[in-house]
Amino acid sequence: MNTDERNILLKIAYDGSNFCGWQRQPGSRTVCGELETVLSRLCGINIKLDAVSRTDAGVHALGQQASFKGVFGLPTDRIAKAVNDALAMDRLQRVGEIAIIEAKEMPPDFHARYSSKGKRYIYRISDSAEMNVFRRNYCYQVGRPLDVSAMRKAADFIAGEHDFRCFMAMGSSPQKSTVRKIFEADVRREDEDIVFSVAGDGFLYNMVRIITGTLVETGLGRRSPEDMQKTLASLDRSEAGHTAPPQGLYLKEVFYTSPPFTART
């Protein structure tokens, strides 16, 4: 029997299509709400999760991280299976919308969010002319060919430490600073998709989706790659592109040690 308070870190994947985002809200179905309900029942205590990223409605996670503390009986190495079984669709389809990939015990002073050093998002875009009903929740279907090399050139200007105010949604709550450090920003074709991958020490509200919208406009030839510098320097949201839809965005991973990134040259 465990009588000591444990500090548990969960690595979580979820399909955000049918959730009103991560953060618990009364009357809404949220990833955090679903997980807290199941965890509280399995552990027999009231559990509150602290996650690294409060992903928006429709946004997915491949490696969200969230931690909680408590005194409870369920052994740490059985948490993932117990939660995943409880969330499974049925007896044959043993998987649900949320899956715990890993659960591990951390030192008492560890906190999923405050201890993190940064995170990586990816954004999936399809430029196929054919719209695919099966992918509507999983990528941004632009419907027209994109110039990937122009998008990559534009993304190069994002890397480094900048004031990213131009990529913050209008009406966001005030920030102490709008300066962030981007470790890596890259655009590549992967199978039939175009994937924008961006790692940084932090992101402003809607920052990845607004950068993606700006990159898509670059790929369509409506902006030149070099425009990205002017847009950044403007510090003006209206100079940046449209906000790409939430469906293509995935929280890929969270860093707990400073990642050994070197900006591409």
Added chain:
Amino acid sequence: MNTDERNILLKIAYDGSNFCGWQRQPGSRTVCGELETVLSRLCGINIKLDAVSRTDAGVHALGQQASFKGVFGLPTDRIAKAVNDALAMDRLQRVGEIAIIEAKEMPPDFHARYSSKGKRYIYRISDSAEMNVFRRNYCYQVGRPLDVSAMRKAADFIAGEHDFRCFMAMGSSPQKSTVRKIFEADVRREDEDIVFSVAGDGFLYNMVRIITGTLVETGLGRRSPEDMQKTLASLDRSEAGHTAPPQGLYLKEVFYTSPPFTART
């Protein structure tokens, strides 16, 4: 202005995840119900669709076919775009859960279902040990390795004309005959999935899903490929395997001319 009655054939793709199947039912969200509502509004007349297959809840279509008759103004070559725009998620994500692939005018005596000569279903199975939250609605995640060559041998016994009563769901409405002709039945690995493809002149209720469940049990080593012969000869549902979940099943195509199939030897 069109004043003649037209007979329109639609080729339709849909993601069945969030529908209670094809067939219109009061109080339930169905593919037919959604399409009839949109078509009736766009054409300004009350439209009733006749489809080839009344797919169940959770079952998908890559090439469903449905026809309707009526006198209305919308030109045939604008039907697909008008319906697809009406069903799109939003201004940026211009795709919905249902898409019309093609609309064409047919002779007055044509009927999507009665004129059809057969259809092909595919069933997607994943045997990866890692459960994937993003694929829970799109394939049967068995979670253990499957012997594809044993499954293919078992599928060989399905091809040809047989009484398929053993693969009909208990409690199905009585059939004049439970004999069907299967033109082709094959199992292959495609990328990371195992795909069962089966074409025939008709299918009993749940037939593809029960054959798939039987093939999965063969792939797991619980049945020998040769058992398939005994199962067929038994005419007994309890001799066949479990009913595979709906999520892996796709109506692939409908045949309107006798397809030039030759059973594999």
